[in-house]
Amino acid sequence: MKYDTIIIGGGPGGALSAGILAQKGHKVLVIEAGSINRYKVCSGGTPLRSIKLLSILGNPLKIVEREIKGVNIFIDENEVISAKKDEVIGYSYYRSVLDQWIRDKAQDYGAEIVYNTVAKRIYIDKYGVKVKCDHKGLLKEYEGELLIGAFGIRADLLLQLGLKPSEYLISFQSEFVGDIENLDDNIKHSFNFIVDSRYSTYSYGWIFPKKEGLSIGITDRMEGEKATLRFKAFLKDNIIVAKQIKGLKILPIYNREFLAHLNPNKPLDKTYGKRFVVIGDAAGFADPITWEGIYFSLKSGEIAAKVFDILLTNKNFSEKGTKLYEKEWKKEFGKIFNVEWAVKQILWGKDLEKKWITVAKFFKSNIKRYELLQKGLTEHMSIAPVIKQMSTLDKLRIGFKLKGYKLLKNPVNFIHIFRTLL
Ligand SMILES: Cc1cc2nc3c(=O)[nH]c(=O)nc-3n(C[C@H](O)[C@H](O)[C@H](O)COP(=O)(O)OP(=O)(O)OC[C@H]3O[C@@H](n4cnc5c(N)ncnc54)[C@H](O)[C@@H]3O)c2cc1C
Known part of the structure; x- marks a missing residue:
């Protein structure tokens, strides 16, 4: 039997894309190396934007561990950045439970899932995709038209697809x-x-x-x-x-x-090829400052499923077709990654506490600024929207307070970072 799409990896991104493609009537197979309820090393922090994506398949609130209403950044005993709301801003989950919920929902919509099955070799030619797997010592082979690589951090599989692993x-x-x-x-x-x-x-x-x-x-x-x-x-x-x-x-x-x-510390240089795309951790998607990855895995899974729906409907299996996926994710969160990457160059590294104390004092010295930071943390779990809304003068002020004079010694770096942020 030939599947419309084979998905390697049943983490959040792989399982959501399977569910969406199955909802649209496509024949989908998920190949998952782990067993049912497998544990993933993760803290399961899930802001509301992820809940919105999970809701495509059902109500994920029944399996929540804890409601979250705030964010704290402890810098030292005397300096804490705190942002709180009366209402819930996110949830925590055990990934064993969350991922199983997504896979079960995908299965309810008609996706087929094979567990304890490790994809070993991927072959792609003009006739389609073939994946050779190990299932408890037995060789299993699956065929499909298209492939989604949702296998998390697996450099060996990326190399087989001709992609260069991330940092x-x-x-x-x-x-x-x-x-x-x-x-x-x-x-x-x-x-x-x-x-x-x-x-x-x-x-x-x-x-x-x-x-x-x-x-x-x-x-x-x-x-x-x-x-x-x-x-x-x-x-x-x-x-x-x-x-x-x-x-x-x-x-x-x-x-x-x-x-x-x-x-992952950076997106891959390329996230698609003939008959395939890679999503989530496999594609190097994690917020450059918080390393939040569940949302980007889900979002890229949703984008991949939407693009594959179009390609399958039009029987378009060209690389031009899969390139649309990269265009779409860049439109959705490429800019956020660039902004946060630039902030990271300034913030992390030597004198960490000193720099964070400078940030805390800068925002706390003006009530409007502090509210803006608190809003960014509670509503978006991200620094990028805060940067976007800060005045140019404030951006320059904090930039120079943190690292400006050092950056001036490297004008190319300076221009690049401030162009991205302004
Ligand atoms: C310690 C830690 C804490 C984190 N905390 C958070 C957090 O609180 N919030 C947040 O948003 N993000 C967090 N992250 C990031 C988040 O865990 C990842 O970004 C997210 O799991 C990526 O999802 P994914 O579906 O792309 O990959 P994964 O979740 O890694 O799923 C990949 C799946 O592919 C399967 N697989 C791998 N190889 C094969 C193969 N050859 N054949 C078949 N199947 C295969 C694996 O078994 C797995 O089920 C954390 C990460 C770490 C390391």
Whole structure:
């Protein structure tokens, strides 16, 4: 049997695109390496824009772990950027549950899903797509017209498709379980970010609350063994973390207490080819500042499904056809990535706390500015809309306060960054 679309990977993006294509009457197969309810190392922080996309398949609120009403950025004991709302701004999930919900919905709409099946080789020619898989030691082969690569971070599969893998960072996370009702209200209903350069100069640590527990982690550049030790020290020595985990236990997942996973740091140079596109982490999509990835996986999955619906209807299997996908995602979030990438060049790195304190003081010194920042954090979980709405003068002010004079030593970099931001 020949499928209209084969999707490798049943994470949020792959499963949503499967559901949408099935809703439109196409024959879809999802090849998933993991088993039913497989765990994904992730804190499951899901703002409302992701809920809107999930709602294409049904009501995802029944499986929520916790309602989120605020965002905290802890810089040091005295400096916190806090943004809160009376209403819910997002939710937290366990990805084992969320991803299974999306896959089940896709299946209800008619998508076929094979579990415990690892795609090993992809062949594409003028007749279609062929995927050779390993299913518990047995060789399985599937054929289709088009392919969506939704396999997360798998450099080997990207190389088979002729694509160059992205840059990656590494995250560590532990799942703490126990009663968290006695924690500060501000913490247990917020996405909490922790700036602490002892453990990460390129990113941050975080505490995301669940119904009965906390997902706690840290992201930074890859530095092999040292990174695990740093994460253990972060759990022990960071004052905010140490306070929250008193009385909680680490829940081992697949017999491991400290779980590692990569995050993409940049979109791929190219995200399509003849008869295929790549989406989500596979395409290198994650917010350059927060590394939020679920939304971009879902959104790129939705865009891929819409484009494939057109291509399948018109029997257009040319590379010109799949190129439309790249045009569409760039229109949707390409600019956000560029703006946030430019901010990241200024903000992360050396003197992290000093720079964040400068940011906090700058925004807090003017009530309107601070409200703008709080709105950006609670409504969009992103810095890009804040930058967009700041006056040119304010952008220059904060830019120079943070790094302007250093940037002036490198005029090309300076012009590029400020052109992107202004
Ligand atoms: C520690 C950590 C915390 C994070 N926290 C958040 C957060 O709170 N909020 C947020 O928005 N983002 C978060 N992210 C990012 C988010 O987890 C990813 O961006 C998101 O999972 C990407 O979804 P995806 O569908 O593209 O890939 P994935 O979720 O990785 O799904 C890929 C799927 O493909 C399957 N697969 C892989 N290879 C094969 C193969 N060869 N054959 C068949 N199947 C295969 C895998 O089993 C998997 O099910 C976090 C990331 C990390 C590492």
